[in-house]
Amino acid sequence: MGTVGVAHDVTDLGNIRTELEIFIDSMPYAVVVLDNEGAIVNINERAEDYFDVRRERVVGGNFDRWRRIVLGDAVVDANDFEDSSFFTASIRGESKTFEVNERAILDVFGNATGVLRIYRDVTNERKLEQRVIAAARTDYLTGLYNRRYFYEHVEEHRGNQPVTLITFDLDDFKNINDRYGHAAGDAALGMTAKMLREAFPDGFVVRWGGDEFVVALMGERSTERTEATVRALLAELAHESAADGNAWAVTASAGIAATDDPALPIDALIRKSDEALYRAKREGASPCVAGPDPA
Numbered sequence: 150m151g152t153v154g155v156a157h158d159v160t161d162l163g164n165i166r167t168e169l170e171i172f173i174d175s176m177p178y179a180v181v182v183l184d185n186e187g188a189i190v191n192i193n194e195r196a197e198d199y200f201d202v203r204r205e206r207v208v209g210g211n212f213d214r215w216r217r218i219v220l221g222d223a224v225v226d227a228n229d230f231e232d233s234s235f236f237t238a239s240i241r242g243e244s245k246t247f248e249v250n251e252r253a254i255l256d257v258f259g260n261a262t263g264v265l266r267i268y269r270d271v272t273n274e275r276k277l278e279q280r281v282i283a284a285a286r287t288d289y290l291t292g293l294y295n296r297r298y299f300y301e302h303v304e305e306h307r308g309n310q311p312v313t314l315i316t317f318d319l320d321d322f323k324n325i326n327d328r329y330g331h332a333a334g335d336a337a338l339g340m341t342a343k344m345l346r347e348a349f350p351d352g353f354v355v356r357w358g359g360d361e362f363v364v365a366l367m368g369e370r371s372t373e374r375t376e377a378t379v380r381a382l383l384a385e386l387a388h389e390s391a392a393d394g395n396a397w398a399v400t401a402s403a404g405i406a407a408t409d410d411p412a413l414p415i416d417a418l419i420r421k422s423d424e425a426l427y428r429a430k431r432e433g434a435s436p437c438v439a440g441p442d443p444a
Contacts, residue, residue: 179247179268182254187212190263199270201241212266235271246275288356290335291342299355299363303415306353306367311409313366313375316422317345318430320400322360329397337399340390348382363419372407372438379403379436402429403436 170191173180179196183189189207197204200219207215217225220238228236230249237246247268254263286298294302303312319325319341326334338360345354345362353365366375383401391398404425406418421439429437 173265176267179270181212181266181268183212183264183266185261185263189215196268199240199245199247199268244272245270246272291338291356293342293345293354293356293362296355296357299353299357299365300415302353303365307411307415309411310367311369311407312415312418313370313372313405313407314418314422315349315364315366315375315379315436316357316404316406316419316426317341317362317364317401318403318426319360320402320430325397325399333397337390337397341386341399341401344382344386344389348378363422370407372405375405375407376436376438379405383435401435402426404429404439405436406439 170193173182173191173193176193176195179199180193181189181196182191189210189212191208192202192204196202202215202219213225219240220236224236224238228234230236230251235246235248237244239245248271250267250269252265252267253261254265256262286294286301288295319337322334322337325337338356341362342354342356345352345364349364349366351366353367355363355365357363383403387398387400404422404427406421406425408418425437425439429435
């Protein structure tokens with residue numbers, strides 16, 4: 150009836166080692182070549198540099214055992230290393246972040262003959278991203294978080310917890326700027342920010358805008374203890390600013406509002422805190438505490 154010919158590519162990774170080595174060494178990323186049994190066939194020069202290894206010491210070894218030695222068991226166990234994933238490991242004592250991609254090596258008939266694992270060092274990119282995010286979230290002058298990020302933080306961390314808000318406003322701040330210059334005003338804001346962080350180490354401290362600050366405290370809080378902390382802070386601020394060789398002294402007013410109702414919008418709690426603050430300014434007694442939520 151006739152003759153049927155069947156062709157099969159018997160070329161394996163070992164037979165194309167030289168060509169493959171030239172190819173992977175030309176790549177700008179770290180490359181690890183595996184056979185179908187998970188043994189390392191080759192790595193390129195960038196992989197030697199990325200992972201502080203020598204080619205001759207890893208070729209022929211088991212890939213999983215090698216990466217556990219290089220990256221550590223904790224990193225390997227914590228990551229699934231699926232296609233286009235990211236992981237962070239300590240290399241030469243320095244924290245590095247990598248993107249990893251996996252690609253099958255196919256012969257001319259589409260049969261898998263091995264695997265390419267491609268690693269890209271994205272450490273500097275991640276650091277730049279973090280700086281950009283930090284810049285978007287913080288106030289450049291005081292280093293405190295800004296009003297925009299306040300809402301993100303509260304939404305992420307509030308849950309069903311009680312929330313206490315403390316609003317601070319510097320008294321006659323415009324007078325400091327007008328009489329002593331904006332450098333003095335900036336120094337007053339910086340001093341206030343520093344003392345707020347120290348007084349509320351577990352609080353979320355925000356420069357709300359201008360000379361106004363907000364501290365958010367999550368969880369059960371004693372109103373009396375919070376009020377005592379605020380009083381001590383205001384006294385210390387006035388004392389330290391005057392005693393620091395400045396011609397000006399910084400005084401401030403504060404309003405406190407709290408709720409254990411997770412359904413109360415945060416803006417409503419801010420309004421209550423603001424009302425307590427303005428009452429403190431009118432009455433000359435600070436801090437003022439907002440009344441209880443209406444029944």
